[in-house]
Amino acid sequence: MSVSIEKTQQQILKHHGGNGSQARQAIANSYDRRHDDDFWQFWQATVAANHQSSDGIVDMGAGIGQFVRDCALRYPDSVVIGLEAAPYMLEHTVELPNNARFVQDDLNLPQADIAPGSVSMVMANMVVHELTQPIKMFKAAYDWLKPGGRLCVVDVVRQPPVQ
């Protein structure tokens, strides 16, 4: 493990209020609400628009792997890779189908061995705001995606208070 991922792990834990198990529970409990029928209709119609059966799929900041698992079940001919840095996520993952796996990687400086142009869909769900520097993550996603492949970013936005 590099020094850089250790530093990132400390930053993630700090971002999670020093309580990894609470953060893990929060994403696990909200997963079904966030990935309802509307979400999957959007995903299939828009993000999967240029997906072909053997294309890879990457989930950046995969948490405990619920989305990795669901993509692997929906796209059984694809290899689905979940990238994650926090040990308290990686040590409590859901059971994954054979066509899915986790890779421990720091998305501030992605180093996962994913072939350029081999992926049709990349997900970044609630992770951009946790990074110190997302530029390299976006660059990596661009490199992994095949022409016509799609990146889906879901994240929080700061809004002015309601008057």
Ligand SMILES: C[S@@+](CC[C@H](N)C(=O)[O-])C[C@H]1O[C@@H](n2cnc3c(N)ncnc32)[C@H](O)[C@@H]1O
């Ligand atoms: C709010 S959670 C969202 C998890 C999942 N994407 C979901 O929507 O349920 C953000 C995840 O990104 C991971 N993460 C944050 N910074 C990261 C980094 N630099 N490298 C890899 N993973 C990171 C966190 O550990 C956490 O699991």
